[in-house]
Amino acid sequence: MIAAEDIIETKTADFVGRDYIFTAMEKFIEHHDRGFLILEGDPGAGKTAILAEYIRRTHCIGHFNLRAQGLNTAGHFIRGLSQQLTARYGAHPAGSTDSGESVSHMLREIRAGLPDELPLVIAVDALDEAEAAPLAANPLYLPGVLDKGVYFVLTTRRNTTPLRADGPFQRIDLRDFHDQTMEDVRRHLENKLSDEALARLVDDSHLSRDAVVDRLGEMSEGNFMYLYYTLIDLVRSPNLDLDRFLSELPQGLENYYAAHWESMGMAAAEAPTVNAWILYVLCEAETPLPAWIISRVVTRVTTQADPTFVQRRLIDWRQFLHADGSTSPAKYSLYHASFRDFLHRHDIVANAAVDLTNVRATIADLLWEHMIGDNGP
Ligand SMILES: Nc1ncnc2c1ncn2[C@@H]1O[C@H](COP(=O)(O)OP(=O)(O)OP(=O)(O)O)[C@@H](O)[C@H]1O
Ligand SMILES: [Mg+2]
Structure with missing residues (x-):
């Protein structure tokens, strides 16, 4: 079973940048008395990592949907929420897991006991991986109307999740931050390429570190998942001809998978x-x-x-x-x-x-x- 703490630890281990997203998140909470903030982005763009880092920094309540592990049901979300709220704020009724009532009920009860100025933030990753909700309900039975002082910070792939919500609502699309993302990607690569094995690989080639960063950054199209796989390939290939490796890199994550599929x-x-x-x-x-x-x-x-x-x-x-x-x-x-x-x-x-x-x-x-x-x- 994968605990939220493990996800936070692995996804934030080498975390860099994204300050512009954290600032946007802070502003949303500062300027609204409640609401939904949705972070959208392509597969592998870095949404889960951002949410994990946000939870690590703010200590808000966090939940990760993992379809491949079967951890994407409303019941799983409601139980996790109940456990975290109980651990943090003391005992309260967990509610029945098969209805949307329990989420609203739990949040209302906790909210009522908190000082007004303290926001109650629930961060939920990968709404697109959550199981389909019955009838007109929101995924995971997220409430459509929030009490004052309650915020949901959500991530999803672009245009995938219908969410019915009243009140303050903001979408942030990672694609609107292309230049900043490329800067973060560069920083991430610079950090990674100073790790021993990779630094040696670059030193042994006739390429400069900047040239390697440029090429990997360009071919990744700013996609962190692409870098994750490519850097593993680099570390695992003894006697690699770096020049050739870089010149044969596929463009973008889809093509990376296609190339691997072929190989x-x-x-x-x-x-x-x-x-x-x-x-x-x-x-x-x-x-x-x-x-x-x-x-x-x-x-x-x-x-x-x-x-x-x-x-x-x-x-x-x-x-x-x-x-x-x-x-x-x-x-x-x-x-x-x-x-x-x-x-x-x-x-x-x-x-x-x-x-x-x-x-x-x-x-x-x-x-x-x-x-x-x-x-x-
Ligand atoms: N800012 C960052 N700094 C360092 N590593 C990052 C950063 N963002 C993402 N990564 C790493 O890149 C990989 C892909 O990121 P992540 O899993 O967050 O993508 P995603 O947008 O959630 O993808 P999906 O839509 O498929 O869930 C992960 O291994 C993650 O740890
Ligand atoms: Mg993700």
């Missing part, structure tokens, strides 16, 4: 490989899975997959995966939602020629069998 041998127009199936099982799973379940799913829906082979692939692809080692055996899920979206693109699924119809049901069956009987590895 995994998946773009060939032939029968789907076990590799493709392993990725698609991870893609379809709504909860992290151990290697042996993945190999059983692949075996049931297509062809024989040996658990050792699956385990090896999971290690090869570790930059794309989140490994939860708190359980034995470790469980894997896709690290970033944008890779899952890439895999779900129609042309990519069609090219891989995988039929995903039975994958989810098979995963559910196997997990169920494992729960009720002893069908472990």
